[in-house]
Amino acid sequence: MPVASHAHPIHPSAQALGDDEVLRIRNDFPILETEVNGQPLVYLDSGATSQNPLSVMEAEQEYYEQRNSAVHRGAHTLAVAATDVFEDARSTVAAFIGADDNELVWTQNATAGLNLIAYSFGNASVGKISGAAQKFALAVGDEVLVTEMEHHANLIPWQELCRRTGATLRFIPIHDDGTLDMDAAAALIGAKTKVLAFTHVSNVTGVINPVAQLSAMAHEVDALVVLDACQSAPHLPLDVKALDVDFAVFSGHKMLAPTGIGGVYGRAELLDAMPPFLTGGSMITTVTMEEAGYLPAPQRFEAGTQPISQAAALAAATNYLRETGMERIHEWEAALGQRMVRGLEAIEGIRVLGPASGIPRAGLASFEVEGVHAHDVGQYLDAAGIAVRVGHHCAQPLHRRLGLNASTRASTYLYNTTAEVDAFLAAVAGVRGYFGVNGA
């Protein structure tokens, strides 16, 4: 049984996304009609969590109204219907990232996905482990390599894994403009490197890392490549096979879907060889009182009842994105991002983190307002109906490297208009004056 499709028309990819079409897209997102503090909501916090279109909410509701049941158990009609929804959703989302059906494991979100990978590696590092699983084993003398721009979700699981196994955690530094130091990467990636884990797109600077190049460097020394695609899967065409990564993770709630669903991509032969992380029902073959055999991936990593309606909703979300066109979405957001950076650079007392205007970045901008704390900037913008993120954005080491504790981040999505970016810039221009900062 197919998951719900929606009525949003398919557009030729040759035609760029523009404000007129974005205004039509907005009709699919009821929450964007909300008023905040007497002002129309300007939602610029999609980097934290995105909004859901009607088709996504309908897919979830339709599942509960017509198909709700347990999957992969029971032979009754609803159980079969639910299993079909669940597995069709897997096919849809796997295809969206360029993976095969058996290469996508459902998780709660990207954080859960990264922990799944790190804990599975950890399980391959202790006790009696033989055969192909040894590929994942870490020990004293091995190195796990991350970057200085990682979200805490792609840092702390590796810190903990190294603590448990005795391996050493190292990081590739960044340049002052937020881009990765590729010379340092070349020097750090070596015979001891067993894992290279890095983000595709920085959630703070919007820097887009050269994934294929880093993957090739890591594979040269036979290291496993783990990609945090949390900020890329929602916003640009993602093909995990073309990028040649071994693992990738993403979160549904950042790509038009509800919370509680995300995915881990793993190359089929790796997933089938890797020890499981969570164990229990639905992931086994034969169980005795002494031991258990495990199913192949993806079931191997899906113990317990799964987020079924959320998977259906995520499939509807990727359909919405695919039909709108990921290349067009990426171009539109990149243009909005450039407009934001140009505008921010023109305001006195604003320091933009990451690449300067004219240099490619994702459709987001984090910045510091001289003399005004990010929390106060966010409060001021909220009073104008503008929702942004303030704080360290779960990237304390990156902020420390850039010389600050906190910043303000505006992040766009396919439903943001040029007028919204301009309203944001106009509001930011008033911040220092309001707080009476000298020189404003």
Next chain:
Amino acid sequence: MSSLDSLYQQIILEQSKARYGADLPNEHLQGLHLPENVGQCHQLNPVCGDEITLRLETADDVVSGIHWAGDGCAISMASASILSEMVVGLERAEVHSLIESFREVMRSRGKLQADEEILGDAAALSGVSKFPARVKCAMLAWVAAEDALNQTS
């Protein structure tokens, strides 16, 4: 007054820049080897990064000095500054009662009007109680002061 203006009253913007009491030297941040009449506390709000290290000195059960180092939003810095202006010369019980009154207003979600007779300049922070996400900012220095005071004897 807009709700933003009630949050950021002039006195708060001024106090956030004045930062009375923000003179704790770097070498005292660790708070090692404190005499019995001195207490020190570090408070961090991991959500936004507001941070304060606050030291209270007492003499004969009266607060004789307050010194802090911190970084954070206008609300947290103004709150620390206002507190510093208020507590020197107060008896231990008076400080506890002041902190309790302040906490009660902060937790009221805008329902309690602060009594200026009791809270002085800190009454200007009562607008914060309508913004639940900011209450921690306002409380940061007060929580640190309470803990520091409890360390003294």
